[in-house]
Amino acid sequence: MSLRVLALSPYPLAGPSPRYRLYAFQNPLRERGIELDIRPFLTERAFTLRMNGAKNHPLALARVAFGLAERVAQARSVRGDYDLIYVHRQSAPLLHEHFDRLFLRAGVPVVFDMDDAVFNDYPIDRLLRGSVAATVGNEYLGDYVRQVSPQTRVTCVPTVVDTTQYGIRPPRLPGTPPVVGWIGTASTFTHYLEPVLAGLLRVCRDHGAEFRVIASPDVRGRVEAAGATFIPWSMEGEIQALQEFDVGVMPLQDNVFVRGKCAFKLIQYGAVGIPSVGSDIGANGEVIRHGVTGLLAADPVDFETQLAELLRRPDLGREMGAAARRVIEERFSLHSQVDVMERVLRGAAQVGGRP
Template sequence: MQLLALTEGDDHVCYRYRVAPFAPALQKAGWQLHCEPLAKGAWARWRQLRRAGQADAVLLQRKLLPWWQLRALRRSAKTLVFDFDDAIFHRDSYHPKGIVNWQRMAHFWTTVYAADLVLAGNRYLYDQAAAFIGPERVRLVPTCVEPRKYPLAEHAADGVLKLVWIGQRSTMRSLYQMHEPLLAAAAAVRFDLHVISDVFPDLAGVRVRPMAWSETTETAQLAGADIGISWLPDDRWSRGKCGLKVLQYMAAGLPVVANRVGVHVEIIVDGVTGFLADTPEEWRAAVERLSNDAGLRASMGAAARRRVEDEYSVARWEKPFAEAIDALLQPKHDLTRRVGPASLRAPAHHV
């Protein structure tokens, strides 16, 4: 059986972390995973969506298609899965028009309504989808990492403390929002801030060490640090974030300092795998405490690694992912139960 994944690209971060790692488990269940970037241009896209019906199931990742494209895909696909790991029904935190966008919400509603199965990356996203279509067709599958790919941080007692932030141009503003907390920490502790990215910040009073991001070097770069840091704006867009950078830090055996927003509160066990800190004073205290105790950094980092292995690893979620896909084609799965506008349902010969 063939599962066709329509994505933004086989090298896109969402596909690399949310679908591609499960290919071996899918293969054991009798599925061949094939990734195809969504075609550019209306005519090419329409032909692609019509051809999608050749696969046994289609996984559409993140993309909210225009109505006519969604209709073409729904009519073609024997079985349709929708996977998302962002609050795509909102604008982002920094959009000049604000976060709420009813047009995006309408596109989201029609997409989840058309799907046979929805895979949500966190509880907030799960609840948003289930509010429209009920929980029966929604599964929570967190973004996962493969801990075995990450060497463990050494946490040497001597030398300059190294904080690390990993991200890209689109998330750089969240690093600037940490400027004041980082300045507070810098007043108490001498540290370098390693920034692994494709663009680098100018943070007055904070010593930034730029590190060009590469898929082949990121794990070693993370393991070369002492503390991972993260910040999310306190808004509805950020509640849809799935915490990839935090999971990467923890997989590398780093304690994490982050604010109390969204999945930070779910992933980080305060005082065990890191510290949750909102104010500059809390950040200063957290960084200072970790700076003064390499043993504490090591023990928290080890606990962080175990938590990833137990709750957020590919090994933990590969079986549930494959079973969710496989169940769609079991005899007990009645595709005539699809709900939604009749024009979005599959034609009779696919039922």
């Protein structure tokens, strides 16, 4: 049976969260008779302006106004056009409680999806109680849904990568320095990498390694001032830039928001066949198997110790990287989760009385 699903996202394809949790599933699900009609609130242009700190640019503001009008129209027409509503993170980045009510009143079953502890930033409990099902990036998020809305069916669907697109990192040329790397947004750079960057750079210098940061241009000055190499992020060049890393890192600071993160950096590192060092917090421990696919660190000092351990290895942990790739293929790849997503969406439509 075919299904038409209105998929609401605050961000367009350029946003990492919907890119891997919505857009990645669009073609595989279409082949199974499920049409994901993805409607982002922000356009690519408006999203780029906001990410670069220009949220008050006239084009960004105009898009917000237009996006609000679009959401009203979608809420009014959804009942006749779709079998299911799939809300990724929030129904709209503004007035979301108002839009939550509109979509819940539409009479179409709702599935809610989150890959961060978004409930620390804005209220989602009303939407959860009205949803027939929820997909979550890890069990910490699942526990929150179960506590708030015991009747909502919860399924853990990790954030995934298409391993057919992520080639394994080629061997490093003899005589070239190893590369330790990090990828992320300006916000995650500020909160998690920058506080420990000096120590990681010191370890890299001691072992003749280069440290690279893949991020948006607004952090370039801080990255280069610290002594690291800046690589501008682009959708087209992301995978190739990752394939030049020998070791990936994901430092975190423990708090209620971080415990909801889905370790996506580690998933990307493993997908290109390299080992990682990650803080032993939240979902990082679900992706890294300590001593097998990478190393977990208890605190910033231990993080430096674990990174040094990898850099001292003659193979830079390539066997760990190969094991990490296998784990990603088995658990965190697109092909490993398509069946799960199909079951969730079809089951939610049936619960809601749809065919």
